[in-house]
Amino acid sequence: MLRLHNSIRPAFRSRRWVHNIPTFSHLNTVNEEDLAHFSSILAPTSILSTLPSISTPADDIAPYNVDWMGKYHGQANSVLRPRTTQQVSEIVKYCAQRKIGIVPQGGNTGLVGGGISLQKEIVLSLGAMNNVRSFDPVSGILVADAGCILQSLSEYIAPHNHIMPLDLGAKGSCQIGGNISTNAGGLRLLRYGSLHGTVLGLEVVLPDGTIMDQLSTLRKDNTGYDLKQLFIGGEGTLGIVTGVSILTPPAPQATNNIFLALPRFDNVLPLFQIVKRQLGEIMSAFEYIDRTAYDMGLQHGLGPLLSTDEVGDSQCFVLVETSGGNQDHDLEKLNNLLESLLTADEPLINTGVLSQSPTQFNSIWALREGLTECVQKEGKPYKYDVSVPLADFQKVVDAVRERMISKGLYGDHAISKVMGYGHVGDGNLHLNVIAKHGYRPELEAALEPFIYEIVADRKGSVSAEHGIGSMKRDALHYSKSDVSIDWMKKIKHAFDPLNIMNPGKVLP
Numbered sequence: 114m115l116r117l118h119n120s121i122r123p124a125f126r127s128r129r130w131v132h133n134i135p136t137f138s139h140l141n142t143v144n145e146e147d148l149a150h151f152s153s154i155l156a157p158t159s160i161l162s163t164l165p166s167i168s169t170p171a172d173d174i175a176p177y178n179v180d181w182m183g184k185y186h187g188q189a190n191s192v193l194r195p196r197t198t199q200q201v202s203e204i205v206k207y208c209a210q211r212k213i214g215i216v217p218q219g220g221n222t223g224l225v226g227g228g229i230s231l232q233k234e235i236v237l238s239l240g241a242m243n244n245v246r247s248f249d250p251v252s253g254i255l256v257a258d259a260g261c262i263l264q265s266l267s268e269y270i271a272p273h274n275h276i277m278p279l280d281l282g283a284k285g286s287c288q289i290g291g292n293i294s295t296n297a298g299g300l301r302l303l304r305y306g307s308l309h310g311t312v313l314g315l316e317v318v319l320p321d322g323t324i325m326d327q328l329s330t331l332r333k334d335n336t337g338y339d340l341k342q343l344f345i346g347g348e349g350t351l352g353i354v355t356g357v358s359i360l361t362p363p364a365p366q367a368t369n370n371i372f373l374a375l376p377r378f379d380n381v382l383p384l385f386q387i388v389k390r391q392l393g394e395i396m397s398a399f400e401y402i403d404r405t406a407y408d409m410g411l412q413h414g415l416g417p418l419l420s421t422d423e424v425g426d427s428q429c430f431v432l433v434e435t436s437g438g439n440q441d442h443d444l445e446k447l448n449n450l451l452e453s454l455l456t457a458d459e460p461l462i463n464t465g466v467l468s469q470s471p472t473q474f475n476s477i478w479a480l481r482e483g484l485t486e487c488v489q490k491e492g493k494p495y496k497y498d499v500s501v502p503l504a505d506f507q508k509v510v511d512a513v514r515e516r517m518i519s520k521g522l523y524g525d526h527a528i529s530k531v532m533g534y535g536h537v538g539d540g541n542l543h544l545n546v547i548a549k550h551g552y553r554p555e556l557e558a559a560l561e562p563f564i565y566e567i568v569a570d571r572k573g574s575v576s577a578e579h580g581i582g583s584m585k586r587d588a589l590h591y592s593k594s595d596v597s598i599d600w601m602k603k604i605k606h607a608f609d610p611l612n613i614m615n616p617g618k619v620l621p
Contacts, residue, residue: 140212140234140612148164228291248273255361263289278305309346369440372477373430373431409491496543497543500542503537522556530546
């Protein structure tokens with residue numbers, strides 16, 4: 114494991130790691146006159162502020178100023194909760210005139226600080242914009258407000274035998290506008306692709322207040338630049354997504370899953386190849402969980418899915434899901450797969466279980482989806498969502514653990530656990546480093562830029578699906594060239610020359 118550590122350092126000695134907190138001297142803070150103007154746009158219940166004219170209790174403002182991990186703390190004194198695109202437009206137009214910074218906020222489930230103010234920008238919460246505008250059960254095209262909760266949309270289209278093309282652990286809280294603005298990936302990307310493909314159109318309020326209506330429901334529209342792509346993953350820095358048109362796939366008629374225990378990590382890659390070959394078109398997810406994460410899940414009441422004797426000294430686990438049109442056909446494929454794996458001359462797995470009922474199906478997924486909540490119960494997590502070659506998943510986790518041991522920072526006094534889980538099908542590792550007693554500067558200094566250097570050395574990405582936000586702004590150069598970053602800045606300036614839209618996020 115130390116070899117990985119040693120091999121990467123010389124390649125990055127010339128890089129400079131500076132994690133700056135930006136200052137916004139060009140922006141103005143919200144005052145009483147501003148609140149009076151916002152009151153002419155919004156109902157009194159749609160404005161929260163600690164300023165004297167409104168005097169919202171600090172506890173009511175706090176949920177908008179702190180992310181769900183408790184890692185990022187904002188200083189916004191006012192929160193606006195518009196209900197219509199027109200109201201968003203009027204608010205943004207005024208903020209542009211007054212040079213007031215705006216932080217668009219969805220469900221506040223992000224992991225990189227993208228929805229939290231850095232200084233005293235105003236928070237524009239889209240949660241009240243939660244109407245479904247239309248759904249066509251023939252084409253499967255859904256048009257909805259940006260503030261619609263992902264799970265609510267899933268429940269809305271379920272009676273029409275359709276599903277959302279993305280599924281996330283935070284689906285009960287996250288909003289579709291935030292999903293699009295961060296280009297969220299999730300558990301269904303392997304089967305249905307990214308939002309860059311499934312989003313057909315967007316309605317966006319630009320930084321000068323102009324409403325750009327590209328809410329197309331066309332599958333094919335090859336007329337000029339595809340501007341919506343700039344806002345998918347733009348994290349609210351180029352404009353505020355207020356409406357979305359998205360293609361939803363038909364619900365599968367048969368879904369199954371299996372949970373497999375592997376004796377060592379080296380078996381994951383050949384297993385993935387075999388599973389892809391034998392299951393073919395019905396494979397919809399292939400998830401990886403290391404032993405540390407699995408044991409943590411058991412400690413917090415997830416599972417057990419396998420007996421202790423069956424698990425033995427297994428080093429990692431894999432969850433495979435299938436989605437097809439015929440239950441008998443799919444079960445035959447899964448049973449043949451399991452039989453071939455268990456009877457192989459050199460088995461890749463120690464044991465496995467195939468769900469036999471909807472309850473068992475949900476229990477298997479509950480272990481994978483519940484890991485994020487378990488991590489929070491263990492302490493304060495440093496979460497790194499990275500893309501690296503599959504063969505390097507465990508090497509990255511082990512290298513980070515060795516790094517903390519070498520610094521004397523591994524143990525209950527500092528970092529209590531280092532673990533990895535994620536989406537094998539798209540090379541996305543969720544690296545979790547748990548600080549048992551809270552975030553501390555010396556812990557972050559030991560982790561960063563070390564982790565970004567490992568990723569860059571593997572020609573990976575410092576952000577696979579969570580975005581850049583404020584956390585990784587200064588790490589962008591580990592994944593993007595100077596030329597790319599320069600053109601990103603030019604695009605930002607073209608859309609937002611006043612730099613009022615989510616300032617201090619994404620770009621260094």
